[in-house]
Amino acid sequence: MAVLAGLLALFGVWVSLAGPFTTNGTQPGLAFSLLPPSNCQGCHGDYDFAENVEPYPTWSGSMMANSTRDPLFWAALDVANNDVAGIGDWCLRCHAPKAWFSGRSEPPGGTEDGCSLVGNLDARDNDFTGVNCHQCHRMMVNDNPPKGQESVYFENGNMWLDDAVCASGGGSEPCRRGPYNYTANMENPPPHPWAFSDYHVSSDVCGNCHNVTSPVHNLVDESGQDTGVPFPIERTFKEWQQSDFGPGGASEQSCLDCHMQQTEASPVFACLQQSNDRSGNLAIHQFAGANTWIPQVLKGEYPNLSREDAFDATTAWALDMLQNRSATVEVTTLTEAESGGTMEVEVKVTNLTGHKLPTGYPEGRRMWLNVRAVDGADNLLWESGAYDAATGVLTEDAQIKIYRSEPGIYNENGTGECDILDGDGDHIFHFVRNNCYAIDNRIPPLGFTGGSDLETEPKNYTYPETSPGSGILVNYDITPYSIPIPLDAVTPVTVTATLNFQIASNHYVEFLLDQSNENSFPNDCLPRTTGMPTMTRAEILYDMWERYGRAAPVDMDAGNVQAQTTVLFADGFESGDTSSW
């Protein structure tokens, strides 16, 4: 097989099984198929019960390990396939690499809806194994790419997989590429082929999937002009490159530094054999971001996976990311609280992450400020950004601040605007039909230079430069609020601002269900050990949404300030202190 591919490449004929959307990088039909994660678990898991540092268990609860099980993904996939026939092959490359490389994500070996995936969704070591060990550790920079292709890509999962016998490290299979160089450091080598890889100690390996670009539409500007730039859907990697955390930046930190933190445990080992002490040099496969919801859904719904502890660990890490490493919130009063008057306050949110806050997947994700003014008798005087946990509804009051990126469809014949609502005023989320941005007011990272890059600039929102002409945008946002203080307010008034993050809005979950109903999507075809589902994918998701807290928002950080009211009595006589702090 490898020889055949080599010969064909020699004659300049690249036989590709892949469809029109996924022609770059290694194509399906590997000479060496991907080994199941349990193969790695035998040595890279289950040995250090004191610390949760081993690659297997830490990876296994992550969203990457479960990207092919994620119910939100499957519901969104149906809409995408309905919008652009066959596009699912493109989605499955990143979300189901095992199936994709096996040729089961499009004809002739499969279909773009995932119905040809092999195995049960709630079982391990099959096509549902997500972004997996062997695939990630076979990714490489191709020094000899076929004509017209690049040696390394930074988008759309256009990855090169090592599919040849490893030259170093022995064995008769491809190298497992990683951070260690056993020869140079005279260490005990692994019992399998290995190779030191620069690619795996840099963010580049993440950049391959964490820039998502539309394969069907270009970005259209406010006046409806095609910019010629392929529509940027996610730009996490590029945002990072354009920040102080990026290469050569003042606070250089890779994706790995924040998402695969080094354990402080000592001694510590990467493998059951415990042959090399990795104290100070063992990256934990956390891959935790903002998702605290889906891991809990998977934990509850798929007990057959036996990953309860792993899902809890991922959730705890994601909470730590959100609550301790994402943002600071500060509240300042500009005017005194006067009963019967208006109190002016400002809320400043500063982004501490290595990319926009929030970043990545835009549809349905939102972060907002909940601001509350409470008086001395505990009466809620006023609130902005009120969220009702029972219904999942966020009240969009006049002063609300919601940080989000809202891609939409440019309405050429009608409004001449970037539509994000349908005729009934409901939100629409057409991932693969989108070609414009109604808004992107997500907070830039420190040192952000992307202010006039069409792919990453804020849209319909302004972030000032750090100083005039610096070309660098500030990494914070300031929102003013005018708070009416009732006549009977009791001193002191306390204003508290809390930043909330929600993985999936009610608008999104409801849209997916509407699409499923309107287009009569079929019942989910993916088998479970518990039997075949009797609902559509969107119905399954909606049901989970209702049963698992409607993707409850996470309180990220709160700032508060107390201001004492000047209480005005009926005769105009003032009493009380007017100081604020």
Ligand code: HEC
């Ligand atoms: C998304 C890609 C990705 C996936 C999936 C992944 N790894 Fe890794 N792995 C890495 C990177 C990157 C490093 C190097 C981190 C560093 O040194 O900063 C690494 C390091 C390692 C190491 C060296 C020791 C260490 O932990 O630093 C081992 C062993 C390893 N991985 C095994 C596994 C196993 C087993 C799995 C599946 C359970 C897995 N990896 C899944 C990217 C991945």
Ligand code: HEC
């Ligand atoms: C280039 C790789 C890539 C492609 C192609 C891709 N995705 Fe994703 N997708 C990602 C990454 C990376 C994330 C996580 C980003 C984040 O969390 O911000 C993600 C997240 C998602 C989520 C959010 C899941 C959750 O639990 O919050 C959904 C839904 C989704 N993708 C659907 C799709 C669909 C449908 C397609 C095809 C139309 C697709 N993706 C194509 C990489 C990809």
Ligand code: HEC
């Ligand atoms: C029979 C035991 C065994 C199995 C099974 C095993 N490994 Fe390893 N592996 C090791 C040992 C031992 C090391 C050395 C660990 C160290 O240096 O700390 C290692 C190291 C590695 C490294 C680091 C290589 C480098 O140069 O940095 C990677 C990557 C890796 N393994 C990936 C995998 C993957 C992926 C699987 C499953 C497909 C797997 N291993 C299965 C024993 C094993």
Ligand code: HEC
């Ligand atoms: C300085 C630390 C830091 C660096 C560097 C960093 N991140 Fe993050 N990242 C975070 C924190 C904290 C969060 C949680 C807050 C959030 O969701 O944005 C996060 C969230 C995420 C999410 C969840 C997306 C969302 O907002 O919903 C993804 C995906 C992600 N990071 C990927 C990456 C990738 C890929 C890189 C490298 C290109 C990277 N990160 C670099 C700290 C960092």
Ligand code: HEC
């Ligand atoms: C093969 C494609 C691929 C590669 C390579 C990859 N990712 Fe991902 N990543 C994904 C997909 C797909 C998801 C979303 C899964 C979902 O939510 O359903 C994801 C999700 C994540 C999340 C969780 C986001 C959240 O909302 O909680 C983090 C964090 C993350 N990736 C970090 C990384 C880092 C760090 C690297 C590099 C070491 C990396 N990824 C490499 C495809 C990839």
